[in-house]
Amino acid sequence: MSPIPTSDVDLYTESARADPYDIYAELRALGPVVYLSRYDLYALSRYDEVRAALMDWQTFSSARGVFVDPGVNAQLEGITLCSDPPEHTAMRSVLGRPLRPERMREVTPRIEAEADQVVARLVDRGRFEVVTELAEYLPMTVVSDLVGLPDHGREKMLEWAAAIWNTQGPADERAAAAGPAVEEFMAFAMNDAVPGKIDPDGWAAQLYEAADRGEIPHGKCPVMMLDYVTPSLDTTILAITNAVALFAENPDQWDLLRADRSLIPHAINESLRLETPAPQFSRVLTEDHEVGGVPLAAGSRVALLYASANRDERHYPDPVRFDIARRPSDHLAFGRGEHVCVGMHLARLEMSALLERLADRVARFEILERRPMINNGLRGLDHLEVAIEPAA
Template sequence: MPELPVSDVDLYTAQARIDPYPIYDELRALGPVVYLSRYDLYALPRYEHVRAALMDWRTFSSARGVFVDAATNAELEGITLCSDPPEHTMMRGVLGRPLRQDRMRDITPRIENVADRVVTRLVERGRFDAATELAEHLPMAVVSDLVGLPDRGRAKMLRWAAAIWNTQGPADERFAEAKPLVDEFIGFAVNDAVPGNIDPDGWAAQLYQAADRGELPRAKCPVMMLDYVTPSLDTTILAITNTIALFARHPGQWELLQSDRSLIPHAINESLRLETPVPQFSRVLTEDHEIGGTALPAGSRVALLYGSANRDDRHYPNPARFDITRRPSDHLAFGRGEHVCVGMHLARLEMTALLERLADQVERFDIVSETPLINNGLRGLQHLEITVQAA
């Protein structure tokens, strides 16, 4: 067996959260598996091995948590994200009903109407924050209603979701600041977001209705609301903001999209590939396993570096280039296999609705200023002040 490369690189410094790509380049060059000595993790930085791990849940288990901190992983065991079939299949079957691709037809007119209004209003202004005024608008205006949480919860959804993502990393300062907010959200889910307080036609209520039919334990309902709130907000908001930033930096690509709207799905995939909002999750090996010629023992925690895999030049030629004709539908930003993102169809619908309307109304974007998000589980821009030239 080849000698296992070891790195003491820290993926959780502020600079690494802002710009992890030099680190990813270094890790991919070291080998198919790199031991991260700071966190006792075996990192998979290359596309081939990350995809293979995602497709093999029996060997790469989520049941012992998918984060970094051991205590957090133990606490989260049994939620949808941190479970394997058959338990995972049972929860995902209920959770995913309103998010199926065929159900998106029912909410498409609603999303398109909201997209029409917000794009027209912001383009008329000419200058706005694409993160907080554009990208946040659809998830907050539509998804909050669809989930059907009480008003008190809606006001804090963004803060709660960001806090949950911060607990994905090690027990650092960001983690410590986030923990009380996570506890507050769980308390809200258990005590406030319950039948009688939630919209009886909303997604949250459907969880309890499924429990009443015996399809899942009622105790699972509060924590399963995490699966609606967390992925529906920050990840989509970051994906939209990243896409606008990429088009601002590459006006030629925006001209291509304006002239050929069939490129919109490929532009979304290319943006997600190049600027992956969730760069990493982990798994635990259920048995001794060989990866790229390296043997790892059962019980090893393995970090799947999506953000690195999506820029692997072994799989994508010239991977740092933003090219909406690339058609990278095999990117790993949504994951793959049993744990593929349950909300990906909704995210694509929201992004498509906005890009279609922006393509009608905006000739070009120019960046005035930007502020990176520093979060243990997410990557992207917290603010993106832009000006637009109307079409």
């Protein structure tokens, strides 16, 4: 049997965080499994292998953490992201109640009204900064309200969320710099985001109500706050920003969407496929297992490179082309299986509301300035200034 190919590529340099796609293509070409010697990880970079792993939680376990650094993984064992059924099922059931499609229908009028206001205001100006003025608006107004955190916590949510994502990689300078903010968030979750200090009708309060009913342990509530703060903010903000950038770069696709609004769900899927905000998580094998004919030993940590799989030429024809008629509903940006993103319906609702209204009022976007986000767990832009041509 051929040896597993080895690569000493570093996925956490600044250039790799800004643009990892050549590295991903190199890994896909090497084989279905590649050993990343820098981090003692086996990487799955092709679509079929990543999807199969996501659908097999019994073999590809999250219970020993889903990040890279062993210390961080040990600290996070037992949170929703870093657990398996039945524990994971119980926590996910509680977390997901306010995020179900039927509950999203209840908040849709509010999200659409806020989208109307922000888009009208920005389009009238003729140019704006997409991240802070457009993409952050709905998560930081509507969603932070729905979670029901105290005001002084909301002001820090973006800083805390970015810091938490920075701990996803190795123990490097970015992770070290994130430490104080992560500690500050955990202190807030333990001492301030508690009954008596949070909105009694908010999602955070519902965690404690579920604990009172015995559905989850009380001790889980503070760390479960992570599940409302981190996924509901950065990934959605990045997804909105990436979509605008892609439409600016591909005006023919914007014309298609403006002519046919039924393409909005497919445009969202295609932008998430092409520019995946959370490009990887890891798992640990619970038993000896073959991946693509390659034997891996129990206990091996395996990185699932979602963003690479979403550009796998074996699965998507011409994968680097932005094509909103592609309809890639099988993309892996939200994960799959047991750990599929619990907030994906909310993210889609926010993106749909903004794209619908932008399509009404904008004929063209022109990128004036852009800057990549450099973060160990996220990928996208942290600055995107655009000028717009108003619709006739």
